[in-house]
Amino acid sequence: MPKLLIVDDEIDVCDFAKHFFTKRNIEVSVASGGREALNIIETQKPDLVLLDIRMEEMTGMEVLRQLRAQNNNVKVIMVTGVEDEGTLKESQSLGVKGYIHKPLVLEELEKIVMGELLEK
Amino acid sequence: MIPMKLPTKIDYKKELEAASKTMIMIHDPKTLMRLIVRMIVSKVKVKHAGMILYDAQRDTYIVRISRGERGLKIPAGYARLDHKSSLIRVFSRKEYKSLSFRQNALVLDDLNKMIWQESVLNGVNNGIGELLHLAKEEMQMFSAIACVPAYCQDTLLAILLLGEKMDGEHFDQDELDFFSALASDVAMAIKNAQLFTDLKKEAERNRDLFLRTTTVLASTIEAKDRYTRGHTERVTDYALAIARQMAANGSLTFPNNFFENLYLAGLLHDIGKIAVPESILGKPGKLTEEEIKIMREHTLRGVEILKPLAELEESLKGVKYHHERYDGKGYPDGLKGDEIPIMAAIIAAADTLDAMTSDRPYRKSMDKNYAIEEIKRNSGTQFHPVVVQALVELFERGEI
Numbered sequence: 170m171p172k173l174l175i176v177d178d179e180i181d182v183c184d185f186a187k188h189f190f191t192k193r194n195i196e197v198s199v200a201s202g203g204r205e206a207l208n209i210i211e212t213q214k215p216d217l218v219l220l221d222i223r224m225e226e227m228t229g230m231e232v233l234r235q236l237r238a239q240n241n242n243v244k245v246i247m248v249t250g251v252e253d254e255g256t257l258k259e260s261q262s263l264g265v266k267g268y269i270h271k272p273l274v275l276e277e278l279e280k281i282v283m284g285e286l287l288e289k
Numbered sequence: 290m291i292p293m294k295l296p297t298k299i300d301y302k303k304e305l306e307a308a309s310k311t312m313i314m315i316h317d318p319k320t321l322m323r324l325i326v327r328m329i330v331s332k333v334k335v336k337h338a339g340m341i342l343y344d345a346q347r348d349t350y351i352v353r354i355s356r357g358e359r360g361l362k363i364p365a366g367y368a369r370l371d372h373k374s375s376l377i378r379v380f381s382r383k384e385y386k387s388l389s390f391r392q393n394a395l396v397l398d399d400l401n402k403m404i405w406q407e408s409v410l411n412g413v414n415n416g417i418g419e420l421l422h423l424a425k426e427e428m429q430m431f432s433a434i435a436c437v438p439a440y441c442q443d444t445l446l447a448i449l450l451l452g453e454k455m456d457g458e459h460f461d462q463d464e465l466d467f468f469s470a471l472a473s474d475v476a477m478a479i480k481n482a483q484l485f486t487d488l489k490k491e492a493e494r495n496r497d498l499f500l501r502t503t504t505v506l507a508s509t510i511e512a513k514d515r516y517t518r519g520h521t522e523r524v525t526d527y528a529l530a531i532a533r534q535m536a537a538n539g540s541l542t543f544p545n546n547f548f549e550n551l552y553l554a555g556l557l558h559d560i561g562k563i564a565v566p567e568s569i570l571g572k573p574g575k576l577t578e579e580e581i582k583i584m585r586e587h588t589l590r591g592v593e594i595l596k597p598l599a600e601l602e603e604s605l606k607g608v609k610y611h612h613e614r615y616d617g618k619g620y621p622d623g624l625k626g627d628e629i630p631i632m633a634a635i636i637a638a639a640d641t642l643d644a645m646t647s648d649r650p651y652r653k654s655m656d657k658n659y660a661i662e663e664i665k666r667n668s669g670t671q672f673h674p675v676v677v678q679a680l681v682e683l684f685e686r687g688e689i
């Protein structure tokens with residue numbers, strides 16, 4: 170089963186997204202903060218990380234930077250609100266598979282995530 | 290056989306009715322929405338319920354609230370439906386009402402029948418059947434088994450999403466009717482709140498325009514009489530400062546809108562001078578008796594000019610009586626002491642202070658110290674003592 174990690178500091182979001190993708194036969198883990206996320210990525214090696222940019226303790230960008238600095242090229246899709254150009258440019262240079270803006274269209278979320286997960 | 294469920298159903302419906310009666314009091318759409326959703330989840334015992342609202346700014350439909358089981362409830366502000374969404378398209382169609390089996394809700398169970406019906410009536414590859422199929426998938430994405438739209442004048446404003454009941458039962462028509470009424474309540478509250486905001490904005494714009502027009506009107510007198518230039522503004526500033534000081538001293542409690550009315554009176558106190566010939570206004574020498582009489586009429590002229598404007602009723606007191614004297618020897622009516630509206634007494638002092646400290650056609654300006662001393666000397670005769678006291682305090686603090 171493909172493995173997905175959802176990173177968001179809102180617990181409702183993690184619950185919802187976990188339920189959503191579990192229904193679609195994906196093995197889902199969740200992390201409510203950057204440090205937890207980095208841990209899980211190292212230990213469980215998910216196929217895709219759905220990473221929220223706006224988090225209190227450690228932002229999604231910091232997580233992404235650390236991952237790439239450790240030479241970890243795990244596939245990442247960033248979940249954004251309204252970000253400035255600088256942030257978007259930086260994330261592009263660090264390599265992300267795509268973006269999805271909150272509030273999002275569930276159909277699009279499904280398409281982009283399943284698309285990456287089921288890609289052979 | 291007596292259906293065992295019946296008593297509890299009636300009970301909870303009574304509760305719902307009672308709850309909705311109190312909801313009529315609530316005008317704020319967000320609060321109303323929250324209460325309704327919470328009530329539906331707890332009383333009707335559904336696994337989750339939520340509301341999607343139209344966001345005019347972003348021209349999209351956003352899930353604003355959702356309550357219920359973890360994993361099923363949708364985080365507020367997380368998800369949206371745009372105009373391409375099948376549900377939105379279904380609900381936005383005028384023919385929607387005839388499509389649905391129910392008058393006011395799209396129920397998952399019915400959708401299969403509806404799709405089949407469409408294919409029978411209009412052939413297998415018909416657009417509507419396809420649309421309904423997509424709508425069904427969309428509902429399943431939200432784990433919703435029923436959607437209730439709410440309109441305001443044909444515009445789709447809200448959708449109530451309902452998850453399945455805990456006991457797995459279907460919604461009966463009564464319940465759907467009830468949900469529809471609640472959804473309409475929210476739509477109406479939204480519309481009302483919007484109208485209220487629009488009205489407030491309009492009222493503010495009007496008020497703003499009125500104040501700006503008044504300023505323009507006041508400047509006409511300065512165009513005519515160059516010695517007045519800046520005078521109006523300064524008098525108004527002094528008057529407001531005096532009034533603030535008097536309020537701070539607690540010497541007087543001012544009625545509502547006093548400061549705004551004082552401001553307007555200050556701006557317009559000399560508007561009557563427009564009716565005074567320039568030869569008199571700008572005369573360097575002493576005025577004849579006749580000329581003095583004409584000059585003094587400017588207070589009444591001002592009132593005549595401004596009378597048609599109802600908004601200025603309070604301010605007219607300041608315009609008419611700003612040349613009255615505390616001892617009753619002023620004009621036009623010879624009012625005495627507290628007969629003189631306080632607004633006029635304040636402007637009188639402010640006006641005199643500026644007249645003394647600016648150049649005039651008939652004399653150069655005086656030193657401010659001297660002017661203040663003069664005003665103090667005339668406290669109780671020309672000027673209201675409380676007004677003078679406030680003015681002196683301001684001067685001593687260097688604020689004037």
